[in-house]
Amino acid sequence: MKKTILVGIDFSDCSINALEHALTIADKAESNVVMIWVNRPDSNKEIFTIEPENLIDEVNKRFKELVNKYKYGLENGALSFMIKEGKVYQEIVKAADELEAFLIVIGTHGSSGFEEFWMGSNANKIVTSTDRPIITIRGGVDINRTLTRIVMPIDSTVESRQKVPLTALLAKYFEAEIHVLAVHTTVVVEVRSRVNEYVKQVELYLTENEVRFTKEEIEAENITDATIEYAVKVNANLISIMDDQETTTANIWLGPYAQQMVNHSPIPVLCVHAKDLVAGISM
Numbered sequence: 001m002k003k004t005i006l007v008g009i010d011f012s013d014c015s016i017n018a019l020e021h022a023l024t025i026a027d028k029a030e031s032n033v034v035m036i037w038v039n040r041p042d043s044n045k046e047i048f049t050i051e052p053e054n055l056i057d058e059v060n061k062r063f064k065e066l067v068n069k070y071k072y073g074l075e076n077g078a079l080s081f082m083i084k085e086g087k088v089y090q091e092i093v094k095a096a097d098e099l100e101a102f103l104i105v106i107g108t109h110g111s112s113g114f115e116e117f118w119m120g121s122n123a124n125k126i127v128t129s130t131d132r133p134i135i136t137i138r139g140g141v142d143i144n145r146t147l148t149r150i151v152m153p154i155d156s157t158v159e160s161r162q163k164v165p166l167t168a169l170l171a172k173y174f175e176a177e178i179h180v181l182a183v184h185t186t187v188v189v190e191v192r193s194r195v196n197e198y199v200k201q202v203e204l205y206l207t208e209n210e211v212r213f214t215k216e217e218i219e220a221e222n223i224t225d226a227t228i229e230y231a232v233k234v235n236a237n238l239i240s241i242m243d244d245q246e247t248t249t250a251n252i253w254l255g256p257y258a259q260q261m262v263n264h265s266p267i268p269v270l271c272v273h274a275k276d277l278v279a280g281i282s283m
Contacts, residue, residue: 002077003031003102008092008126009081010037011062014139018107019066021137021268023073024145028173030076031102035063036095039085059083089125096132104134108262124259127243127271133166135238136261137268147174151231151267152240153181153223154202156194159242163272164202167240168211170270178206178213179234181227183220224260231267240270 007022009015019035026033037059063081071079084091096104108123123136152167154160171178182199184192199215206213220226231239243258261269 003029004099005029005031005033005103005105006092006096006099006101007033007035008088008104008106008122009035009063009066012107012139014107014137016066016107017139018105018135018137019070021135021145022103022105023070023079025103025105025135025147025170025173026077027074029102032077033074033079034095034099034101035066035079035081036092037063037081037083038088038091039083040088056083088122089129092122092126093130096130101132104130104132105137106134107137107139123262127258127262131273133270133272135268135270138262138265145237147171147176147238149177149179149234149236150238150240150270151179151181151227151234151236152202153183153227154195154199155183155185155223156191156198157242159274161198161202162274163240163242163270164205166272167270168206168209170238170240171211172209175212176238178211178240179230179236180206180213180215181230182215182217183223183226184217185220185223224257224264228261228265228267231265236267238268238270239265240272243271243273 005022005026007015007019009019019033022033025031039055039059060083067079067081082095084095092104092106095101104126106123106126127134127136147170150167150171152163167178170176180199180202182195184195186192203213203215216230218226218230227239227241239261241258241261258271261271
């Protein structure tokens with residue numbers, strides 16, 4: 001059965017950028033792409049300056065224009081759309097489950113202040129409500145859509161390694177290099193040894209699956225800041241994380257790790273949940 005990538009669309013430049021990233025991945029993964037827009041009655045005036053009774057017709061028109069523009073770039077899949085009504089994050093999560101989506105891709109305005117676009121205000125809700133892998137791309141991010149370098153931080157949590165199979169699969173699609181980042185947040189020998197052991201397991205997995213990689217060790221008070229700083233330094237175009245990582249005194253008050261990444265990373269973020277099970281890949 002062909003994979004499906006679900007893309008949240010609000011017709012802002014931010015969501016179209018996310019669509020273009022999704023299409024690039026879909027072309028390599030031989031996946032279908034389904035775009036979704038959710039109608040919020042009485043709340044769409046921020047995007048559309050038309051009469052409410054003409055709204056759905058306008059959305060259909062815009063979707064058909066997107067299909068006509070982008071369908072020819074998807075040689076091994078189909079591009080389609082769906083229109084739902086209700087709470088945005090709930091409908092996107094529900095649609096992803098119904099489609100058994102391989103991946104969700106959304107654009108977000110993060111903490112930039114442009115919360116009037118519905119995707120910006122719902123991005124974190126989608127991340128925390130779905131069990132499926134999700135890529136978030138902040139507004140204004142203009143980055144090479146062909147994956148060349150993926151940064152993958154590994155910390156002392158058991159779940160940290162669960163993102164490896166999907167990250168490796170994406171890397172193989174693009175012949176990208178994974179930067180395995182051993183993140184040390186403490187001087188405690190036992191914890192540091194655990195991180196190093198997990199990294200060795202990751203290196204073995206990548207070697208066996210013939211995925212190019214390099215390894216780097218960093219000291220970090222705040223995992224989010226340290227990971228982003230490294231990713232920017234190596235010119236990465238994807239950061240692969242779990243929805244939760246180590247909690248340190250430096251970041252405990254800043255909110256959940258994934259939320260920090262979604263809001264602040266200038267690089268697209270792949271968030272994998274501990275319960276994600278991707279067909280055909282396991283570690």
